[in-house]
Amino acid sequence: MGKIQALKNGSRKDLIVKNAAALFRKKGFAASSMRELAITMGIEAPSLYNHIGSKNELLQAVCFNVANRFNDHLDTTLASAATIIQKLDNLIRFHIRMMLDEFDEVIVANHEWKQLEEPLLTNFLSQRKKYENRFVMLIREGINEGQFKNIHPHVATLTILSAVRGLEFWQRHKKELSIEELENNMVQHLLKGLIK
Amino acid sequence: MGKIQALKNGSRKDLIVKNAAALFRKKGFAASSMRELAITMGIEAPSLYNHIGSKNELLQAVCFNVANRFNDHLDTTLASAATIIQKLDNLIRFHIRMMLDEFDEVIVANHEWKQLEEPLLTNFLSQRKKYENRFVMLIREGINEGQFKNIHPHVATLTILSAVRGLEFWQRHKKELSIEELENNMVQHLLKGLIK
DNA sequence: ATAAAAAACTAATAACTGTTAGTTTTGCAA
DNA sequence: TTGCAAAACTAACAGTTATTAGTTTTTTAT
Numbered sequence A, B: 001m002g003k004i005q006a007l008k009n010g011s012r013k014d015l016i017v018k019n020a021a022a023l024f025r026k027k028g029f030a031a032s033s034m035r036e037l038a039i040t041m042g043i044e045a046p047s048l049y050n051h052i053g054s055k056n057e058l059l060q061a062v063c064f065n066v067a068n069r070f071n072d073h074l075d076t077t078l079a080s081a082a083t084i085i086q087k088l089d090n091l092i093r094f095h096i097r098m099m100l101d102e103f104d105e106v107i108v109a110n111h112e113w114k115q116l117e118e119p120l121l122t123n124f125l126s127q128r129k130k131y132e133n134r135f136v137m138l139i140r141e142g143i144n145e146g147q148f149k150n151i152h153p154h155v156a157t158l159t160i161l162s163a164v165r166g167l168e169f170w171q172r173h174k175k176e177l178s179i180e181e182l183e184n185n186m187v188q189h190l191l192k193g194l195i196k
Numbered sequence C: 001a002t003a004a005a006a007a008a009c010t011a012a013t014a015a016c017t018g019t020t021a022g023t024t025t026t027g028c029a030a
Numbered sequence D: 001t002t003g004c005a006a007a008a009c010t011a012a013c014a015g016t017t018a019t020t021a022g023t024t025t026t027t028t029a030t
Helices: A012-027 A034-041 A045-050 A055-079 A084-101 A103-115 A120-144 A153-176 A179-192 B012-027 B034-041 B045-050 B055-079 B084-101 B103-115 B120-144 B153-176 B179-192
Strands: none
Touching (some): A012 A103, A034 A045, A055 A084, A055 A103, A055 A120, A084 A103, A084 A120, A084 A179, A103 A120, A120 A153, A153 A179, A153 B179, A179 B153, B012 B055, B012 B103, B034 B045, B055 B084, B055 B103, B055 B120, B084 B103, B084 B179, B103 B120, B103 B153, B120 B153, B153 B179
């Protein structure tokens, strides 16, 4: 068997991580075996260990890559000169695009973080809590400035982030709606409501 | 070791299913072992098989119990004399209460249905699709009658159902808000929006 | 008290798990 | 063409898994 093909940009390890994300999403982390992952690469399971350290390391790579992407975007958005509503709009749209563009990775990070090992599990959870708190503060700011309704900011944050996460089930209607239309529909619903 | 204690109402099997739901929620189905489950019952793993047929049967019980609860409630709600908005309000509040009251079971059904075996996997998914379609039709009806904004009804359905499912992360703020206040906040956000 | 049924136990198995050690093959640079 | 590093291979392991078979204990009903 010949060597596996590398991506144009990225090491062989990156390709393994990408295939792992796809496999973990379909079957779940614990129900996925290294032998199955090896098949997607066209090699034997032990050969994977020329490129990676362990199965758990693959999950870590996926989860923290996703976390970093979200954290970086939140940094730049909150630091921008946009209005509160523009910032929130921007954040929602970014979450939607991440769900669609990095489908496997984001879903794995959302579903399988429980299987991370300490101290990474604690690290991941505290990062997520911090992210959520900054989101809450933005909404609280909007309430204080009189632009948002007096909705409990934790509830509003949960509602928004969860609604977007639900896009993992969107695949069925991809053709009916463009990404931009999808974004507009969700943003309108979450910001202005369903009732006329 | 004596016999395990039965619930006041319910067989020993029901208690096993209940403990299984709690275990599966905490660790995930595939990462949970029958030995761990046996420990929660205070017995040895093989003794479980005096009451149940297989590990997978436990997952089936959890998933289809939840599905039946939701289907039954949807039946009665849609058949009621309430207005469209009242029906939708009613459905959202039921989902919220199910998330809080049947925490373990609903989360397991939402997360671990992938591990169901055929033909039950297909059965479960078609039930869920059917449920979702009836939800979509209710919203479409509201749009046609001019009560709802012209939001793509599949998107609105996804937004509402996903937002509520996110209550699996709510535990942290339980004390700050009563269940009724939580319901009111979420319903207002999902029906009337965040922006004033 | 006794018989029957329910439910616990111990021992064992075959399949599968992630991972290692050691060896051979491959592909690129000289 | 040759040498070397990267990356594949085979064989194997120690541990865990769900589950079965067979036996003993416990509870229930008469």
